[in-house]
Amino acid sequence: MEQMVKSQKQFFLSNKTKPYRFRRKQLEKLKAMLQTYENDIYDALKKDLNKSKHEALTTEIGILYAEINFTLKHLKKWMDKQEVPSPLTHKGTSSYIVYEPYGCTLIMAPWNYPLQLSILPAIGAIAAGNTVVLKPSELTPHTSKLLKRMVENTFDADFFTVVEGDKTISEQLLHERFDYIFFTGSTQVGKIIMEKASKHLTPVTLELGGKSPAIVDKECQLKLAAKRIVWGKFTNAGQTCVAPDYVYVQEKIHHKFVNELKKQIISLYGKKPLQNKDYVRIVNKEHFDRLLGFLNKDQVVYGGKSDSVSLKIEPTIVHNISLNDQVMQEEIFGPILPILSFSTLDEIIPTIQQNEKPLALYYFGSAKKKENKLIESISFGGGCINDTLYHLANPHLPFGGVGHSGIGAYHGQYSFETFSHRKSILSQTTMFDIPVRYPGRKLAHVIAKRLLK
Incomplete structure (x- = not known):
């Protein structure tokens, strides 16, 4: 696992995941993968949970198609730097926000919607320019096995890989230093995930539950x-x-x-x-x-x-x-x-x-x-x-909990933002230099007081 994470981080640091064309191509491959294996997906969900084709389509596969299509439509705009105003005290500057991928991400999926809740976060991670390690639930073994086969046959393991296993494997994964962890499951396990992540100060999204x-x-x-x-x-x-x-x-x-x-x-x-x-x-x-x-x-x-x-x-x-x-x-x-x-x-x-x-x-x-x-x-x-x-x-609405029901949100643009760090940039002019910020200047304190109060 250490080597797997190391390889994904090296791949990320090569900057191959960051261009728009790469991200778009991977999302298109993800959609094609679902289309190719759609009948196998129906079979796996039937064996694991006895889901009908209709329920599998409406609650699992269809949601993924819609999310990929929505992301492909808007991704280029989401990736654009976001220009923001500068105050009067910053005359001569331009300010903007860059959406930067975190790096190597870990997605830990539950058993209740074993396909949807594995792939839906991965869509956001890929769109944001990250690599992905997916840990599906061992309680739905047919879907877990199929996920591994689909991903292995579609993606480079240094970019997107699936790790199967039980609680022991999950614990081993959490010992590795990922750049972001996305977990869906119970509040009890969510607390453990957060505790493990805190050792490396790894940011997390926790999609939990509660009595609704x-x-x-x-x-x-x-x-x-x-x-x-x-x-x-x-x-x-x-x-x-x-x-x-x-x-x-x-x-x-x-x-x-x-x-x-x-x-x-x-x-x-x-x-x-x-x-x-x-x-x-x-x-x-x-x-x-x-x-x-x-x-x-x-x-x-x-x-x-x-x-x-x-x-x-x-x-x-x-x-x-x-x-x-x-x-x-x-x-x-x-x-x-x-x-x-x-x-x-x-x-x-x-x-x-x-x-x-x-x-x-x-x-x-x-x-x-x-x-x-x-x-x-x-x-x-x-x-x-x-x-x-x-x-x-609704991909226009953020989905997530609050307090014991979760931390963070995703779906649509919110998935892209969840898996992105907002990097703030200020570009300062060299054409002139406003002296008010420097000590020992005449009237500096008076001018600063007027500008800042």
Whole structure:
């Protein structure tokens, strides 16, 4: 690994990665790679998580195509130096910002969207002119193996390489001195990444998680709200970092809303979702058992059945939940949706504020005043009004958390900026020299005082 990092750093220092034409060519190769191996990608995601072609396209491959196309369209402009004004005290100067690549970057990807969350950060790293070491998750072995084969057959290893392995390999990688680390995963592991990076003062982006609430007001379009929450929660069997973790529903519509949730689950996944060949499974037995530990049969209002052979758990709704129940103590990351009631927003805002800052928040309602109150009162990474998940698919919006839900953001231009150092340059004239800054000059102090105060 030491030699691998050394080789990538040498390649970076050759300046081959920095020209626009090189970056563009690598992004085009990345897109062509995805197109060439698209059927293999479908097969790998099916084997690892039982993802259907539709879900694989809409939540993994399609997002990557869109991101590459967007980056190719705008990259040249992003790379331009950014001219900025100079104050009166700097008469005769020009000032600008240069976007400089960090160097050798490490991307550590999770298992829940094993293709998308491996390649999406790499798009930004390549666009910014870096080299890339990618560590995919060992919990999705078919996708990990395919990623390694695709990248090896497409790129020079000194520019872009994939390292497979378990926790031990990850620890070995973190002993190396990378120039930037991008991690997507749990908050617990994110803390370890940050601690390891601190030994070399390596900058990091941490894309983490948390308990993201959905708030359903009585003034919402109830059927549409239920449909979009069901889609956002049970896509990928709830194994999504921005999935609604729990729902606060206004007490006057609680019963109607729960009934509508049931209808929408049947509409999207059928009456027997465990027999639905396209319904995503839980990644492994450990996570399967952890999720079942959240279930109390007296609290299950819909679903709750599971299959230990296929590792599937039905879309499940639980109610009569208290904030002290285990299901409300940690991020669920599975197809279990707790429903709680509220009477007014003033009742629940302090409760959400007291918890760690969530990665996402979703509000369903038509009252602009209430919408603004939630946005202004609660700190969260990003979110939607009258929808779920969709904000992360807009390349014009930065995606990331705050506090325990993450550090930094990416997508679109924000990916390019994340993997770039902003180098500040001031170019001073030699045609004249303003004497006010130098000591011992007549009236220097008086002039300086007028200029600076």
